[in-house]
Amino acid sequence: MHLHDDILGAILERIDSQVSLLRAASTCKRWRSSIADTAFLRRFRSLHAPAVAGDYCNYSPLPPFPNEVVPKTRDPVFFIPSPSLSSSIDGGHFSLDFLPDDGILRRVVDSRGSLLLMYSYWRIGGAIVEDLVVCEPLTRRYERIPSPPELRGATASSCFRQFYLIDGAGTSNFRVLCEHYMDNAMHIVVFNPDDDDGREYSSSSWEEKDISSSIVTPAGLSWARRLGRAAGSWYFYDTDEEDRISNMLILLDGRTGEFSSSMLPANENWDKRSNNFCVADGHDGKPRVCTVDDGSVMVFAMRDGDGQWALEKRLLLEEAIRGLPGYKPWHIKCLNILTRGPGFIILSLAAIVKWTVSVDLETMEVTPGVEDMGEMVYRCELPWPPVLNACVDSRP
Structure with a gap:
């Protein structure tokens, strides 16, 4: 028919x-x-919805492994296939062994769609030399990105920097945004591949971006501490020269590369939690602010009606961890957020003997955690438009 x-x-x-x-x-x-x-x-x-291939993590993991998959890698990066696709996708297609093997140990610093942003640096004398690569593991394509010209030769002490992937603004499917600090002020420069007419990218494709009208603070933005990523955007909070924080939350939109801000609840002591709160995706794909303080985990969500952050869930850890393997009553006094990932956070509860638990941000269920998945879990999707027959096995 x-x-x-x-x-x-x-x-x-x-x-x-x-x-x-x-x-x-x-x-x-x-x-x-x-x-x-x-x-x-x-x-x-x-x-x-986009198909999630799996997650990339930095550092070598220790058992138990998520999904009972034992990762194998020659670099300090490993891939965990998505449980829903692990039977259909050959994880070997997501190896990073196609990147130049020039003795550089790169780490994932961001992901967007099917792309990864890899970064490494080393010192020559007092200056920093950087290696920045955007790659697509499934198609085994990569592009080396030149460093911003103002950062070349800068020392680590004189110029802190972070790099992020954002959507392309023209024919390219990506841009790279660099956040760096000089003269006690935050600066933003953006790399746009469409601005480069040559076959190889040049440093002239970096352009300064003015964010003064997007983020208004009493004394200007001098330092933004990174909290994490959710819903495709990065979140930061504002700190002053003495590392005191306000309740201002700063957002970098991964689609547009624009900055905006919102206010956290004023009745919470955010300065007290400055080293123990983060942002992660909820199971619904929306951002959650997570804090750990006084033996409790609190999760804040943005209300649909007025766009204000409000307490959504609270968990008393002492009750939740009692009975878990390795539990000791004094563990609750040594809380630290180790990892933030899609729908969960991993906490360290012991200062001397490592003991970790994972908290589900939807159910608030607490289970034994993986010790070393790095600070962030970087989600990777299948390419779109699809690469036909690129990752499907040969079974009929």
């Missing part, structure tokens, strides 16, 4: 996942042609 193209398209749009769509594309030339159509891909993306 021959289906009309419109009917075939309507059927294919109802395929439940991107991986299943890739399998369908390998069925026959007609299906592949229909799926490769730009209009079809646009409709499919509007109906289905």
